[in-house]
Amino acid sequence: MADTNVTRAAALDTATLSDALDRLGIVGQCYGISGRDPGFRMAGRAFTMICGPAGKPAGTVGDYIDDVPDGHVVVIDNGGRDDATIWGDILTEIAHRRRLAGTLIDGISRDVALCRELGYPVFSKGHWMRTGKDRVQVERMDCPVNIGGARVAPGDLIRGDADGVVVIPREHEDAVLAAAEEIHAAEERIRAACRSGMRLDDARKQFKYHSLQTRRD
Known part of the structure; x- marks a missing residue:
């Protein structure tokens, strides 16, 4: 439906x-967030999580993807961290195959070529190749998060286009x-x-x- x-x-x-x-x-404008391609567009409900520095042993950075409801936007609060990514090509491929609406990150992503090739919308503060493995881990899911100074709660509406992202x-x-x-x-x-x-x-x-x-x- x-x-x-x-x-x-x-x-x-x-x-x-x-x-x-x-x-x-x-306040629903996500400051400093943009699409990894200017043609990316997304609209859907938020599936939220907070990430933090990895412990020892390190926790996972991406084993949740099969539990995201159809048509939702994956919303990741990585505290704006720009020295290690939290999203890459495997997650992009699975999210695209599962027809998720897109990904929104307060932080950075990598493997930009694939999301552009597939047309899977990723919105973040930037992109860089350095892995988040053993540097970043998921701490909590299904909780309120901060994306570019805007509060995002589970189920909130997310809309992204060439001008950026808003949360409703x-x-x-x-x-x-x-x-x-x-x-x-x-x-x-x-x-x-x-x-x-x-x-x-x-x-x-x-x-x-x-x-x-x-x-x-």
Whole structure:
């Protein structure tokens, strides 16, 4: 059964969703996160985990992948660590085969060529080849995490595109999506009016452009 709000989020870009989050006073923009390819797009619900420095013996970095629900986004809080990866080609191949929606990392990934070849969306702070084996391990799963300064709880909506990633808290998703759809419709009317010959300032005034993102409590 299709998740209606995932479908609604997928139809909106992250810029519009960011404006809706601002209107509602919700911090959901994942700072410093971008796709490993500018063409990557993803929308789905969050499957979350926190990683930390490896112990001795070291814990696992990727044995969870077969337990991620269909269509979810793998969300990994690695504390922004950029000296060791937490995602690579084996995870990419299995996630792609299982039709997961994508991967979101507060940290780095590697084996970028394969995710680009397969079209599997990976969003992270960067990429580098140094392995996380014996350096990083999964500490907890199915818990709230921090991704680029935004809180992500299990089941929250995740949307990624060429501008970055936003998280929409599950308890606010109907309000955020409704606001984003309203903003999108207003901006479409402005574009249509300008194509018909109206001045941009007049079109913006008519369709209340300057108040679209104004905070509303």
